[in-house]
């Protein structure tokens with residue numbers, strides 16, 4: 001495990017974008033696993049900036065996102081589909097058919113989960129998986145207490161996750177209560193993992209995840225067993 005302490009959020013974003021950029025340079029047709037949330041916003045912004053300077057080319061890259069809310073149309077501005085279009089896909093030369101976000105609108109969700117895993121496998125798995133971490137230790141939407149060996153599946157979101165993400169919705173009632181998420185098994189099969197964490201509110205959970213016992217109560221703790229984990233964090237106490 002490599003832990004890189006960034007000086008600021010901007011520094012974290014540059015460092016994470018550098019690692020992604022290196023992956024794309026080394027393997028132009030790589031498969032990237034992507035995350036949503038607040039933390040990767042600066043990373044995506046940096047990648048777009050470098051794309052505009054002709055420093056990075058996504059034309060052969062394939063992407064798979066970690067998760068999506070169940071029941072939100074891809075056109076819904078709160079959907080992770082919309083987030084990805086707004087914050088990355090619409091601004092770089094990723095091919096339209098090379099970007100994948102789980103579909104939370106299909107009738108047969110169990111089948112959609114199976115097809116998502118099969119599609120990732122058919123691309124040879126994920127070369128580099130970008131992850132954020134929830135305050136309760138979740139990665140993707142794998143909430144505490146879930147089995148580590150799950151594949152893509154449907155989850156009921158925890159109250160703390162609903163509260164953390166409520167800022168994007170009008171009220172908690174408006175929020176979808178379920179999500180489709182890549183499972184920990186697939187995440188752990190990624191060849192490289194890049195975990196990013198920003199802010200003091202993530203310090204305790206990051207410590208537990210990286211140095212505490214490996215436990216389903218802290219889903220991110222399983223990452224200690226990954227052979228190629230890089231953590232870029234900015235979680236210092238400013239005092």
Ligand code: F6R
Pocket residue numbers: 034035036037038039040066067131132133134135138139140141
């Ligand atoms: C998002 C995702 C989540 C977030 C986590 C942290 O696709 O899978 O696990 O990475 O909730 O979110 P932020 O970055 O908003 O603190």
